[in-house]
Amino acid sequence: MGLTQRDIAENVVTALSSSAGIAPMIWVDPKTGVDFFIGVQYENNEMESLDQLRNLPLSVNTANGPTTVPLSNVAKIDRVNMPGEIAHYNIGRVNDVYVNVSGRDLGSVVADVEAALKTVDFDEGVSYTLRGPVATMREGAVTLGMGLLTASILVYLVMMAQFRSVIDPMIIMLAVPLGFSGVLAALYLTDTTLNIQSLIGALMMIGVVVNNSILIVDTANQLLKKGRGPEQAAIEATSIRFRPIVMTSLVLIASMLPLSIELVPGGEAMIPLARAMIGGMLVSTFLTLFIVPCVYSLIKRPESVTTTESTA
Template sequence: AMGLSIFLVYVIMASQFESLIQPFIIMFAVPLAFVGSVLGLIVTHTSLSIVVFLGLIMLVGIVVNNAIVLVDYTNLLRARGIAPREAILTACSVRLRPILMTTATTVLGLLPMAIGLGDGAEIRTPMAIAVIFGLISSTILTLIVVPTIYHLLDRKVKMTSLTS
């Protein structure tokens, strides 16, 4: 189910962006989130379960959304004629607040679930832990890695098209 959901997200983005490279850049944020989730599960001594995998599927959607916001705004600036490097830096500074707000509201919303309040908390807590740690790590790393990958692949595609 996890692989299928990631594939479907990629296909939808490829059709929306009319590119195979830009969805790859966006999907590069997903492993960054998984690293944070695994570290969170290790730190809290939480074992893997079906509920954790449901949380990871939810995490993919949120992380991809944050990366889409960044890449889409960079594309908009590029369409306006702004140089690639300047467009990336501007997109990061302009879209920083919406990305941080999305992460903060989701993390704060899941915090009571992660703490384990209420009946059935032992079932919901692992999902919240996976999502919270994954979101925190991916938000920080997405703001660094996604623009870097965008810039590197943009240069690579330009160099390839210039030589052919």
């Protein structure tokens, strides 16, 4: 009959949808020059049953001229049950289950889902994989965790070169865990989850709290060179740098406050970041002013005492 599989498929596609997908056409209005996209399709009520599909006319070129034959003459059409598509993931077949989270955070929902899945006795060769936002969240958390660790190491190495000391950077880095304790406390008290945004806030906080600690240690070192004892140098350095440290922290906290209480429209995504920074700055600022000088005075020893002990 001169029909190919392509001809039959194009006729069926045109009947069930339109010719736009297989033979798109453009008509240009000669008066306005506007382009119009043209597609041909059947009326909706002409393809509502299997019998109507079997009687779909196919154009055929014969010796007597063009004519039509029903689709049932060239194809066997039966109703069967089968999936609309066969999905694969990492070469293996999968059945996707889509779930939306409402009213709860993603992390707690994932924990409950995984706990429920562990109670299911799957057949041999059957397993489950959590994808979508869950995988993105976990990959982001790992990346930011590595970023926090890398940032801390780089800051320590830079300070070690700057101060030409191994001990001074360690004293300065005491501000980092103090800041993290404030981050966790703020997230807990405000019922905010530990997510990507809050980890970014913690990462941003490192630079500020380390800078505050640097001010104290650097000033104390300068006072040591002037003949002050470790305790006196630590106390004087804290009193000298008290106002700059507190003012810097308060300015940062004040700038983050509108974001943390949803005063800024559209800033919901920034709430965990702002709360993490505020909590870290509040706790680290005041603990740094107390703990860093104490540790400094305990670790540093007067040169006169060291010289006397070595002579004895």
